[in-house]
Amino acid sequence: MELEEKFVNRENIYDGKVLNVVKDTVLLPNGKEAVREFCLHIGAVAVLPLLDDGTVIMERQFRYAHGDVLLEIPAGKLDFPDEDKLLAAKRELREETGALAKRWTDLGMLVPSPAIISEKIQLFLAEGITFTETEPDEDEFIDVERIPLSELYGMAIRGEIPDAKTQVCVLRAWAVKNGLK
Amino acid sequence: MELEEKFVNRENIYDGKVLNVVKDTVLLPNGKEAVREFCLHIGAVAVLPLLDDGTVIMERQFRYAHGDVLLEIPAGKLDFPDEDKLLAAKRELREETGALAKRWTDLGMLVPSPAIISEKIQLFLAEGITFTETEPDEDEFIDVERIPLSELYGMAIRGEIPDAKTQVCVLRAWAVKNGLK
Numbered sequence: 001m002e003l004e005e006k007f008v009n010r011e012n013i014y015d016g017k018v019l020n021v022v023k024d025t026v027l028l029p030n031g032k033e034a035v036r037e038f039c040l041h042i043g044a045v046a047v048l049p050l051l052d053d054g055t056v057i058m059e060r061q062f063r064y065a066h067g068d069v070l071l072e073i074p075a076g077k078l079d080f081p082d083e084d085k086l087l088a089a090k091r092e093l094r095e096e097t098g099a100l101a102k103r104w105t106d107l108g109m110l111v112p113s114p115a116i117i118s119e120k121i122q123l124f125l126a127e128g129i130t131f132t133e134t135e136p137d138e139d140e141f142i143d144v145e146r147i148p149l150s151e152l153y154g155m156a157i158r159g160e161i162p163d164a165k166t167q168v169c170v171l172r173a174w175a176v177k178n179g180l181k
Numbered sequence: 182m183e184l185e186e187k188f189v190n191r192e193n194i195y196d197g198k199v200l201n202v203v204k205d206t207v208l209l210p211n212g213k214e215a216v217r218e219f220c221l222h223i224g225a226v227a228v229l230p231l232l233d234d235g236t237v238i239m240e241r242q243f244r245y246a247h248g249d250v251l252l253e254i255p256a257g258k259l260d261f262p263d264e265d266k267l268l269a270a271k272r273e274l275r276e277e278t279g280a281l282a283k284r285w286t287d288l289g290m291l292v293p294s295p296a297i298i299s300e301k302i303q304l305f306l307a308e309g310i311t312f313t314e315t316e317p318d319e320d321e322f323i324d325v326e327r328i329p330l331s332e333l334y335g336m337a338i339r340g341e342i343p344d345a346k347t348q349v350c351v352l353r354a355w356a357v358k359n360g361l362k
Contacts, residue, residue: 108340
């Protein structure tokens with residue numbers, strides 16, 4: 001079946017501080033027109049930093065859109081559209097946790113919400129970690145703690161890690177470290 | 182550390198067909214004001230329908246915001262805010278694939294993009310499947326196919342399933358069926 005939708009025109013709805021909302025008219029495969037409203041996103045990286053003792057550097061952060069504190073791995077947006085994903089991941093990890101990593105493993109790409117945001121998140125496993133100083137944003141409130149990967153894996157399996165990038169990275173990193181294929 | 186941000190006021194930015202964008206002013210833990218732009222979402226359900234022969238009913242759908250066809254499990258939005266998640270999952274599965282399931286397992290809740298959308302997706306594993314008629318939306322173009330769960334698991338481990346809800350459901354369903362804890 002022909003599935004592709006073709007661009008007809010774009011209306012810029014909102015160009016905010018973090019959100020950039022557009023409304024495109026598209027041509028459906030059956031020749032009819034339809035409207036696609038979505039958020040443009042520059043792209044992001046997320047890192048599961050695994051220490052030699054088997055613990056992971058995790059963050060707890062209040063997510064206003066959900067009214068709740070979520071347990072997440074370090075992550076952040078790209079600084080510019082074609083930024084090297086690995087360099088961005090190294091920057092975000094260092095700024096948020098003060099960690100430097102010797103070994104990096106690509107854990108693939110995640111599309112968190114395909115109908116609503118163009119966001120793609122590149123996932124990494126970081127190992128061989130040493131620490132330097134953090135560069136916290138004074139308006140960012142993040143609790144950093146260490147949790148064993150084995151404990152995080154159990155939490156993911158029991159459905160106790162709601163954040164998508166975090167749950168995927170934990171399940172994938174566990175598979176990598178345990179030789180699952 | 183105190184992490185919570187408190188509501189001060191809301192500006193309605195855009196009330197579209199699928200997107201509802203708001204801009205809230207909030208009080209940070211340090212007493213300063215900040216702005217939170219995000220999309221309100223009614224909530225969604227996603228279902229991994231596992232047939233007795235070990236295959237899963239999968240969908241390929243063009244996702245305009247990504248300019249690409251993605252491999253996904255059946256999913257859809259709630260019809261109203263307090264809709265029963267299991268009933269919504271049964272409806273979406275039947276409408277999109279014609280499948281009815283005898284056994285349902287809750288696979289937990291997913292927050293796809295915590296900074297940008299209030300969306301929560303309730304995940305289910307559906308088994309004991311029989312078929313009735315589909316009720317396709319004439320403006321929805323979806324290719325339905327069956328793929329073995331073992332093959333999907335390999336794809337997820339190799340980072341070949343970008344869609345978050347799909348990757349999480351495949352990894353979780355594999356764990357459930359293989360007794361991993």
